[in-house]
Each structure stands twice: as C-alpha cells, then as structure tokens.
Amino acid sequence: MRGFLPRIKLNTIHAKLFGTYLMLTAFGTSLLAGYILWSFADYFMRMRQVDLDNWTSALSESVADGLEQKDIPQVKLLVQRYGAPQNLTLRVFNQQGNLIATSDPKLDSQVKDWYQIPGMRAALKNRVEQGIAKGVLSNKDRLYIARPIERNGQFLGVLRMSITLEQFQRQFARVFWSVLGTLAITILLCALISSRFARSLSKPIEIMQNFAIRLGGGHFGDKLIIQENNELDQLAAELNRMSERLASLDQERRVFLANVSHELRTPISNVQVTVDALKGGAYEEPEIRDRFFQTIDSEIKRLARLIHDLLDLGRLEAGVTQLEQQSISLQGLINRAVNAIEPRMQTVKIALQVNVDPLTIQGDPERLLQAILNLLDNAIKHSPANSQVFISGYSRGKQAIIQIQDQGKGIKEADLPRIFEQFYTTDPSRKSSGNGLGLAITKRIIEAHQGSITATSTPNQGATFIISLPLKG
Incomplete structure (x- = not known):
C-alpha cells in the first residue's frame, strides 16, 4: 500500500467554513455588543428620569408653598438655588403658562411662546410629561420633565426641569468606541480561530476528496491517512x-x-x-x-x-437472471440429479448413496438442479474408480442442508479459500476436463437463493460440499 497525502490548498470548502464561522461570530458578538450598549443607555436614561421625577416631586412642594402664598421672590430664590448647576435648568410657570422664575434668565428671555416647549401643553392640562427633546433655542439633547404644581386640588402652576445629555453622550461615545474596539479585536481573534478550525475540518475533507478522485481515476490500493479521532x-x-x-x-x-x-x-x-x-x-x-x-x-x-x-x-453476478419461485421437494430435486448423472457414474465405476429427508424448499428448480449437478460432476472428476459419493439432505433449524461427499484425494488446505473463484482449478493436470467455472456458478446460484455453500476436506479422504438453503416457511 502506498501512502497518500496530497498538498492542501485553500479551496471552497475552507472558504465556506471560514466564512460561516466568521459570519456567525461577527453577528453574535455584534448583537451582544449592541445589546450591551443599548442596555447601558436605557439604564442611564431611566435612572436619570427617576432622578428628575424625584427631584421635581420634592421641589414642587416647596414651590407650591411660595405660589400659594404668592411669594414670588421665594420661588425665584428656590429656582436659583436648585437650578445653579450648569447642566441643569429649572423653570416655574403660573397657571397661564407665563414664566415666573428661571435658572437661565438670559436664554429664556428670548423665548416668545412657551406653549411650544415640549411638555408644557401637557403640564398646563395637569399631566406630568417627561422625555428627551432639543434644548430651548439649541440643538443639544436634554432630558426634561414638566410637572403640574398642585395644592389641595388647586392647580398653581408648572415646574419644568431639564438636564443636558452632553456629558452622558461624551461618556457614551467613549464607551461606544471602547466596545467597538473590543468587538473588532474579538472578531479578529475569532477570525484566526475560525480559520484554524475551518482548516482542521476542510483539510481531511479535501484529502478524502482528492483520494476519491484518484479512486475514480483507477488508482486503487492507495491508503488514506487521517488522524482526527472523530x-x-x-x-x-x-x-x-x-x-x-x-x-x-x-x-x-x-x-x-x-x-x-x-x-x-x-x-x-x-x-x-x-x-x-x-x-x-x-x-x-x-x-x-x-x-x-x-x-x-x-x-x-x-x-x-x-x-x-x-x-x-x-x-x-449482475443479478439479471430471473429465478422462478416454486415449492420444491428436496428428495425430488436430488433424484433428478441422480438420474441425470447415474449413467456416467456407472461408466467410471463410482457408486452413489443417497439419504435425503422429505423437506420442501423454495426456489428455481432448474437452477438448483444445475448447482447440484456441478457438484456431482466435480465429485466424479476427483473420485477414483470403485469409490462412493454420498448425498444427504436434512434440516437444521430453518435451513435445509445438502451434503455431497466424495472419497477422492481431497482438496489442499491452501486451495480451499479459492475453489469458488472463477477459472481456479486445484489440479492443473485436470484443467482440460473443465473450465474452472462450475463451482463459481454453483456459488452464485446458491447465494441467489439466499443460501450459502462451504467446503471442507481431509487429506486422502475426500472433500465435502455443504449447501444451506432456507426451508419453505
């Protein structure tokens, strides 16, 4: 046997495996990274909205005291105190939507219509509204809440608080680029791992593909060497x-x-x-x-x-021979074979002893007769004068056994495994008496009937051929 290990090149199998693994990895990691970023942004927004809601709820009570007492300076003082941080803007409006106090008077003086500011219409209708909107007279995103101010069921005004998202957006941008960089590194590492893994799978497949191509080209006997443990x-x-x-x-x-x-x-x-x-x-x-x-x-x-x-x-051998399926008496089949071969046996002075039980098998009687005649012909050829050939038939389980034994010199042990091969003869000196196809044909006939045939031999005591055929159920 010759070793067979062709050089492997990157081909479509490796490319498809690599592309599939990389696509799945990129999709999975991108989905995970996107979910992490979305979760982070959503969590931050919800926490800030909760903070705004808590701040305005607490502050609205103090502002309600001032509005109820019509103490506008006190309201302005509260707005200036709690709206002092640069990223936060606090405003208080009366029942009509007019600005009373603001933490950013310079900017708010430019606003002509406060009804157009997000959240104001809802708050003036005694509904709390919060969300994200552009800042007043600016394009920067801000988180806002507009809350009605009430005391004893009386609508006193509106408290609106907003906080810039610029700092958060800068932080989120840093997080985004960090995650994106990590994602790129992860995909690169996964690409290297995927390439190695794809090659480990595609390499033996390519070897087997090339091996199969060589087999198709007639290079038989090559040995395929793959060690994958799978x-x-x-x-x-x-x-x-x-x-x-x-x-x-x-x-x-x-x-x-x-x-x-x-x-x-x-x-x-x-x-x-x-x-x-x-x-x-x-x-x-x-x-x-x-x-x-x-x-x-x-x-x-x-x-x-x-x-x-x-x-x-x-x-x-091609399986194109149509076999008849009939109920066959084993005794009748053996008797036909004996009647056909008996004149020849008498000529060469060979006796025949038959002992067959009354059994019934299924099959083609003419083909089975041909097989038995071939075996009897073989027994006559290898039997000396004044010897005997024994034919017996009996059942063993669900099988009918036909045994044909001669008293010739037997078959050499080295020849037994090959006697059913085409043109094989155990005695070259007797080759002219046959073409070496009889036993091969017999074996094919028996196998076509779902049976089997074997041979045993004892030196100088003859050979025994044993046929096993299914009994009729």
Whole structure:
C-alpha cells in the first residue's frame, strides 16, 4: 500500500467554513455588543428620569408653598438655588403658562411662546410629561420633565426641569468606541480561530476528496491517512476498505480477463492448427481426417460450453437472471440429479448413496438442479474408480442442508479459500476436463437463493460440499 497525502490548498470548502464561522461570530458578538450598549443607555436614561421625577416631586412642594402664598421672590430664590448647576435648568410657570422664575434668565428671555416647549401643553392640562427633546433655542439633547404644581386640588402652576445629555453622550461615545474596539479585536481573534478550525475540518475533507478522485481515476490500493479521532476517521477507514476492495476487484478483473483470453485462445488455436493441417493435405488420409474432425468438434463444443458458462456467470453476478419461485421437494430435486448423472457414474465405476429427508424448499428448480449437478460432476472428476459419493439432505433449524461427499484425494488446505473463484482449478493436470467455472456458478446460484455453500476436506479422504438453503416457511 502506498501512502497518500496530497498538498492542501485553500479551496471552497475552507472558504465556506471560514466564512460561516466568521459570519456567525461577527453577528453574535455584534448583537451582544449592541445589546450591551443599548442596555447601558436605557439604564442611564431611566435612572436619570427617576432622578428628575424625584427631584421635581420634592421641589414642587416647596414651590407650591411660595405660589400659594404668592411669594414670588421665594420661588425665584428656590429656582436659583436648585437650578445653579450648569447642566441643569429649572423653570416655574403660573397657571397661564407665563414664566415666573428661571435658572437661565438670559436664554429664556428670548423665548416668545412657551406653549411650544415640549411638555408644557401637557403640564398646563395637569399631566406630568417627561422625555428627551432639543434644548430651548439649541440643538443639544436634554432630558426634561414638566410637572403640574398642585395644592389641595388647586392647580398653581408648572415646574419644568431639564438636564443636558452632553456629558452622558461624551461618556457614551467613549464607551461606544471602547466596545467597538473590543468587538473588532474579538472578531479578529475569532477570525484566526475560525480559520484554524475551518482548516482542521476542510483539510481531511479535501484529502478524502482528492483520494476519491484518484479512486475514480483507477488508482486503487492507495491508503488514506487521517488522524482526527472523530467520524472522519471512520469515513477514512471505510474509504480505505473500499480502496482495498476495488484493488482486489480490479486484480480479479485482470485475472479473469487473462483467464478468459487463455481459455478462448486454446480451443481456437487448436481448431486453427487442425484446419491448417487439413488444408495441408491431411484430409486425404481418412483416419487422420476423422480424428481431426473429431478434434474440431470437441474444441467447438468446449468453446460453446465456455461461452455459455461465462454468460451464465455474468448474468448471475449482475443479478439479471430471473429465478422462478416454486415449492420444491428436496428428495425430488436430488433424484433428478441422480438420474441425470447415474449413467456416467456407472461408466467410471463410482457408486452413489443417497439419504435425503422429505423437506420442501423454495426456489428455481432448474437452477438448483444445475448447482447440484456441478457438484456431482466435480465429485466424479476427483473420485477414483470403485469409490462412493454420498448425498444427504436434512434440516437444521430453518435451513435445509445438502451434503455431497466424495472419497477422492481431497482438496489442499491452501486451495480451499479459492475453489469458488472463477477459472481456479486445484489440479492443473485436470484443467482440460473443465473450465474452472462450475463451482463459481454453483456459488452464485446458491447465494441467489439466499443460501450459502462451504467446503471442507481431509487429506486422502475426500472433500465435502455443504449447501444451506432456507426451508419453505
């Protein structure tokens, strides 16, 4: 076996895996970063709104005292005191919406219509309103609350407080860029990790892809080396087994073609030589001419048998042979085989003993008869004169067992695993008596009937072939 480890290049598999991992990572981290920033901004706004609500609730009581007593200087003093911070603006309006006191008189003197200021209309209608709006005569965002001032159910005026968001926006911008920088670094690190992870997955896949391409190109027997300790190892093992099997099948195909060529060439050459001899004048001698014609007839029949067996074997292996499904008496099937082979056995002085139980199987009677005749023919070929062949049939569980045993010299242990191969013969000296396809055809017939066939042998005591077929249910 040759090692196979091609150079890996970045291809579409790696690119797709890398792109997918990076996209998911970027999407996930961006979503998380966005949620963090939104949560931070929302939390800050809600806390500031709560603060404004608490401040104005407490301050409105003090302002209500001044308005109830019509002590405007006291109201202005409260507004100046609590509205002193630069980021905060405090205003008090009377029932008509006229400005009474403000913490920013210079700016507020420019306002002509306070009804257009966000929150004022709602507050003058005795409703609290708060939110975010642009500052008075400016484009800066401010958080505001407009609260009606009441005392004993009497509407006294409106307290409006606003606070600039500029400081928060600067802080939020710093947080935003910090999060964005962290996000960029995270995505970069994830990209490196994703690339490594994608390569760890794509590399063995690419190796197996190239391995499969080489198999498709006829390079059988290569060995795939992958060490991932996961399902890819199992896939690589299966590919290696497939490669070995294909190499074995390719070798079998080559041997089969060589054997077929040899088997076809021999009778054709014999016929050609005989015809040439007849052309050269051999036909003038009757005795030689008759012998040559007999040789031609024998070789043509041998060639016909070989072609028939090859076609038969090909159809069985391809699964295109249609098998009949009939109820078959095992005793009747064996008797047919015995009747067909008995004259030949008498000629070579071989006795036959049959002991078959009354069993019923399912299948094609003609094909099964062919298989049994092939085994009996094999037994006769390898049995000496005045010996016996034993045929027995019995049941074992749900199987019908047919056993054919001869008293020949047996089969060598080294030959037993190969006797069902095409063109394989255990005795080269007997090759002319057969083409080596009989046992191969028998095995295919039995397997087509969902059965099995095995062989055992004892040196100088003969060989035993055992067929196992399903009994009819």
